Amino acid sequence: MRQAAFVLILRRTLRIWTWSGRKLVQVEMEIKSLTITDFADAVRLHQASFPRKEIERTIFGGKNIVNFLQNLTMHAGTTGGHQFIGSFQKGRLVGYSYIRLIDESCHLNYICVDQDFRKQGIGIGLMQAWRAIGERYNKSLWSLDVKADKGALIRWYEGFGLRTTHESYIYEVVQAGMKDQAVPLHFIPDWAQAEAFQEAYGFSRFTLHVKNHGRYDIRRIGDDILIAESMLREGVIHALKSLFPGARLFVQSPEALDDDRYSFAAKSVRMCTPTLELNGP
Secondary structure: OOHHOOOOEEOOOOOOOEEEEEEEEEEEEEEEOOOOOHHHHHHHHHHHHOOHHHHHHOHHOOHHHHHHHHHHHHHHHHOOEEEEEEEEEEEEEEEEEEEEEEOEEEEEEEEEOOOOOOOOOOHHHHHHHHHHHHHHHHOOOOEEEEEOOOHHHHHHHHHOEEEEEEEEEEEEEOOHOOOOOOOOEOOOOOOOHHHHHHHHHEEEEEEOOOOOEEEEEEEOOOOOEEEHHOOOOOOHHOOOOOOOHOOEEEEOOOOOOOOOOOEEEEEEEEEEOOOOOOOOO
C-alpha cells in the first residue's frame, strides 16, 4: 500500500436514470480508482475523445504512454499526487479523469466519456469524485484548463461553479523571423537521462543552461519543444534550434503576442473555484 499516501483508493456505486430508446431505465455505475490493468482502456478512450492534432501536443501522443501511466501509479509517492478515476458500467470503462494535486489546488488534467455513453450522468459522477479527492487532501481550490474555443464545455464547467481566471496562448516560433547570430555556449546537464526518457516514452523534460542567458526548464513532446514566455530570448531560441534542428518550437504566453516571429497556435483558459458545486449544469 505504498501508494496510499498519494492515491486515494476510491470506490463508490451510483444508480442513475437514463433513456434507452423511449424507455427510462436505471443504470448502475461504479466510480473507482484505476488499477494498472485499466490504463490500456483509458488510453484508447482518451485518444478517441480528442482530435489527433490536439493529442500530438500532449503526453498522450507519445509511445508507451500506457507504461508511463502505470509507472505513475506504482510510484505514486514520488509523482506529486497523480490520480486516475474511472467510471465503469458492467465492468466496462466508459469514462475516466486524470487529476493532479498541485500545491493548494486539485487540478483536473483531463475528463472524457465514451461517445456511446454520454448524457448518462457519467461526467457528473466523475466530477463528484474530483470534489471528493480535493476534500480528502484538504485542497482549497479546484482548477482546470480548457481550450478557449470549446464554448459548450466551458458552459458545462460553469454549471459546477468554475469561473475563468486567466488566459494562456501558444505560438509557434517562426525561424524565418529570427535574426542571424552566433549560437551561444550552452549545455544540458541531464542530457543522457532526458534522451533515455524520450526514447522510452516519446516525451521528456530537461534543463538547458545558456551562457549569459540563464537556466531553463524545457518540455519536449515528439518533435515539438515547448518553452515559457520568459524564455523568449533569441540566444535561447538559437541554442534550442541548434540542438533540435528539425523540431517545431512553441512558446506559451499569458498574453497575446503581436509579433510576426510568432504564429498563433492555440488559446486556453484557466478555470477555478473554491467550492465545487454538484447540482450540475
